[in-house]
Structure formats: C-alpha cells, structure tokens
Amino acid sequence: MHRTLPYLGLFAAAVLLQVFLFDNLSISIYLNPLVYIVFIALLPLDTLPVVVLGAGLALGVTMDCVMGAAGINTIATLLIAFLRPTLIGMLYGRENAREGGVPSSARFGERIFVGYLVALTLIHHAVFFSLEALSWTHVLHTLLRIVVSSAVSVGFIWIIARIFTAKLPMRV
Secondary structure, eight states, rough: OTTHHHHHHHHHHHHHHHHHHHGGGSSSOOOOOOTTTHHTSSSOTSSOHHHHHHHHHHHHHHHHHHTTTTSSSHHHHHHHHHHHHHHHHHOOOHHHHHHHOOOOOOHHHHHHHHHHHHHHHHHHHHHHHHHOOOSSSSSSHHHHHHHHHHHHHHHHHHHHHHHHHHSTTTTO
C-alpha cells in the first residue's frame, strides 16, 4: 500500500505527458515518441504478473480512449506487460529479480537498465507501428518509424525514470 500513491502519480504523469506534450510534437512523420510505457517499465520487480497485466490493460485502454485508437495501444502495452518478467529474467537474472526493488540504473546498472528500456520500447513500438500501418507495402517506412521513435522514446523514458527513481532507496 505504501507504494500505491507514487505509482498512481506516475500513471497520471505518463498519460498526461503523452497526451499534452508528446502527442503534440509535430517534428516529423517518423518521430512519434510513446513514453507512457514508462509506467510498465518502472513497476517494482516483485509485482505479481497478474497485477502487471492489469496495469498494462488499464494503461492501454486509457491511452486508446484518450488518443482515439482502436485497441492498438492496448495490444502493444499488454504484450510488453506480458513479456516484462521474461525480459527482466534474461537481462538481470531471475534470482536478482526475486529480491524486489524498482527497476533503475542504480539497481540494474546503467547498461542493463538501458538495454531493458530499449527491449521494452522496441517490442512496444514494433507492435504499435505494425498495427498502425497494417500493410507490408511500406515496410521500410514502418521500420524507420519504429527505429527513430524508439530511439527518441528511450531517451525520454530514461529521463523520466531518473526523475522518478531519484529519491527512492535502492531496495524499495
């Protein structure tokens, strides 16, 4: 219960930042940062998989309602919520993940943490932009959107993660 309020704040901040800031960036057709997945990325390591899936569903449905998408956000977010424990186990080790804590560069190490963010973001963006295009005719265009948007999204997610985990003790 003591961790619920900060994560509700992170949920609200991620949704509001996405809706009011990142969705209004009109830099290029290839650049569409989707940073709301920071909420899934920063859930505690000892969170039950069912709770992670529920949080992914809530985040995806919220973003679909706000962005006017027809389930694309929900599908992509549920996939990363489902794959998150496996990615953490592969990158960080299952024994280390069982100890709990919040994923951060202090907990994982900078290289592993950035690799974790890149993997989550690439999976999410690959599903999101593939479903958005829904065609193989412009596959290079879609791949370029995935790569460029993922690179920018990882940068912003890393910054948000540093801000969120700055005051947290390493074991929380």
